[in-house]
Amino acid sequence: MKICIVSPTDFIGGAELFVFDFIKSTQHEVHLIHSGKEKLPIQANEHILQMSRLKKPSIKSVSDYLASSKALRDRILEINPDIVISNSVRAHILAAKAMSGTKKPLVFWVHDFTFPRFFLRIAEKRANHIMTCSEAVKNNLIQKGVSPQKLSTFKNSIDTQEFSFIEKKGAIKNIGIIGRLDPWKGQDVFLNVAKRYPELNFHIFGASSHYDQSTVDFEKKLKKQAENLKNIEIWGFLESKKALEKIDVLIHASQEKEPFGRVVIESMSRGIAVIASNKGGAIEIISDGEDGFLVEPAVLEISAKLDLIMAYPNMREDFVKKARKKVEKLYSLKNNTKDLSDFLASFCFGL
Numbered sequence: 001m002k003i004c005i006v007s008p009t010d011f012i013g014g015a016e017l018f019v020f021d022f023i024k025s026t027q028h029e030v031h032l033i034h035s036g037k038e039k040l041p042i043q044a045n046e047h048i049l050q051m052s053r054l055k056k057p058s059i060k061s062v063s064d065y066l067a068s069s070k071a072l073r074d075r076i077l078e079i080n081p082d083i084v085i086s087n088s089v090r091a092h093i094l095a096a097k098a099m100s101g102t103k104k105p106l107v108f109w110v111h112d113f114t115f116p117r118f119f120l121r122i123a124e125k126r127a128n129h130i131m132t133c134s135e136a137v138k139n140n141l142i143q144k145g146v147s148p149q150k151l152s153t154f155k156n157s158i159d160t161q162e163f164s165f166i167e168k169k170g171a172i173k174n175i176g177i178i179g180r181l182d183p184w185k186g187q188d189v190f191l192n193v194a195k196r197y198p199e200l201n202f203h204i205f206g207a208s209s210h211y212d213q214s215t216v217d218f219e220k221k222l223k224k225q226a227e228n229l230k231n232i233e234i235w236g237f238l239e240s241k242k243a244l245e246k247i248d249v250l251i252h253a254s255q256e257k258e259p260f261g262r263v264v265i266e267s268m269s270r271g272i273a274v275i276a277s278n279k280g281g282a283i284e285i286i287s288d289g290e291d292g293f294l295v296e297p298a299v300l301e302i303s304a305k306l307d308l309i310m311a312y313p314n315m316r317e318d319f320v321k322k323a324r325k326k327v328e329k330l331y332s333l334k335n336n337t338k339d340l341s342d343f344l345a346s347f348c349f350g351l
Helices: 014-025 062-079 091-099 116-124 135-144 185-194 213-226 240-244 260-268 301-313 313-330 333-349
Strands: 002-006 029-034 049-053 083-086 106-110 128-133 149-151 173-180 199-205 234-238 251-252 272-276 293-295
Touching: 002 062, 002 091, 014 029, 014 260, 014 333, 029 062, 062 091, 083 091, 083 251, 083 333, 106 272, 128 135, 135 149, 135 260, 173 185, 173 240, 185 199, 185 213, 185 301, 199 240, 213 234, 213 313, 213 333, 251 260, 251 301, 260 272, 260 313, 272 313, 293 301, 301 313
Parallel strands: 002 029, 002 083, 029 049, 083 106, 106 128, 128 149, 173 199, 173 251, 199 234, 251 272, 272 293
Antiparallel strands: none
């Protein structure tokens, strides 16, 4: 099966990382069409992966939209895949136009809550199916009017060998938050939690997006607020696997619904205790009080759970062991890649 994935992006987030993981783990031939704006953490292999750049794909005006969708159509027809997958809102809109009139199956891979209502009728008509990364995203689309029969959930997964279990011993000393610096991600709440625990070290991993000025301004604000706090370190971007080596507890403080929460399963796989926001995808991952905590993402609520984890080391040990087993069972890249590949093949060959 030859798969074409359309993923033009201005930054690399959880959606893009899972696509890259899928590409690395599948045995099918994959051609990735991207915008070339970011350095991709994956290399082309002549047997598995080919990559091509679609120059400045845009939907900002009608003329841009028509030109970009035509360029995409020409590229896809040149590749001649068995199936096409679009991986972002911009990719969905362009691919729907580009694939019009062809007999190639088109699948939207939806990883967020920003799917536009104006596009729903076109999506229902043009896409053979819509895959979502969580039940939260699936339910959001159903609420917007997408037929449930058109939807399937394939949860994001990770390589559990790459994110191997680290046995953490001794007292908790290092607390971390990982993600793009953005007001809705809750790094400012994390900073205020840090003020309550001068004896602990708090680590902020992530950077703003130079494509979004509001995140740049937020990063400046955070750094200004952290200047007088000796127990706060802002690292900038660091691969999550390396970041997780430096912490004992992850705080996931998203103020809005998180579509999935990749860093949550990465932490659970690595043996890091997790205190996560009770909004969106994390609710599906963590069993509250069994393998982590779900909380209202506010200072007092997060602090109360952090106090519990520090006061009861046996509970923390029990949490992380159960969390690792859950990730191995439900979020294994190897198992979920096979399920996803079989699902895609059913559209190509009617299996």
